[in-house]
Amino acid sequence: MKTLATALLLSLGIINGSAAIVQAENAATAPEELSETISAIEEAANDQDLERIIEYYSADFTNTDGLTTDSLAKALKQVWNNYPQIKYITKLESWTRDGDQLVAETTTLIRGVQNNQGRVVRLNSVISSRQYFREQKIVRQEILAEQSRLTSGENPPKVEVVAPKTVKTGEKYNFDLIVNEPLGDKVLLGAIQEEKTAGNLYLNPTALALEPLPAGGIYKVATAPLLPDSNWLSAILVRGDGITMVTHRVNIEEREINQQKKAL
Secondary structure, rough: OOHHHHHHHHOOOOOOOOOOOOOOOOOHHOOOOHHHHHHHHHHHHHHOHHHHOOOOOOEEEEEOOOHHHHHHHHHHHHHHHHOOOOEEEEEEEEEEEEEEEEEEEEEEEEEEEEEEEOOOEEEEEEEEEEEEEEEEEOOOOOEEEEEEEEOOOOOOOEEEOOOEEEEEEEEEEEEEEEEEOOOOOOOOOEEEEEEOOHHHHHHOOEOOOEEEEEOEEEEEEEEEOOOEEEEEEEEEEHHHHHHHHEEEEEEOOOOOHHHHHHHO
């Protein structure tokens, strides 16, 4: 099993960041052009129409994960090849104007199914994102929160995830996957991987090496980097009757100066 980065591309906003957007308006008051554009992108994604999707990305499209329109197109082809049955549902949460741009915050649900050598694998993702539109094209994207799960088998482990969406630079935090059911005499294997978000991981995700787990889950204390960034935390739990894999994004924000002094 590998990280879920590849499966998360089309969320109508897949890029990390946390710039403040003030005076956001209710979705009900959104300009018609914005609502229609978001609906059109969702429709194109569900139709797996790559040409139509790319039309909604500006020629100067940028993101902090390093993706370009070319790498985005390649990754989407790979996603749809892996998950021929995939569904995108996007809800506009709020919007605002930023100069000549319309800024939309959305929540996207992604549901996918694949048959891998006779084994059914199900993908479930929830992504909150922010995208900047100019002339009905996306010029920049940011991810606010992201968590995805892959499950397979007759009875994949039921997992509770304990992890923050945002932390401060240098801050310690927990990433726990707790199995909410008795293990009995069943052996539980698992692995965990922490890595910086990067465009190359969308096409070449990192493999995870399994090890026996002495307790009912995975428990990790991580330390945020000293510079603002964004990390993927990926973990897998394997039991004889099923597999559950989780990928969770943690955005790292700059610690305030007075907090830094207290830490010292």
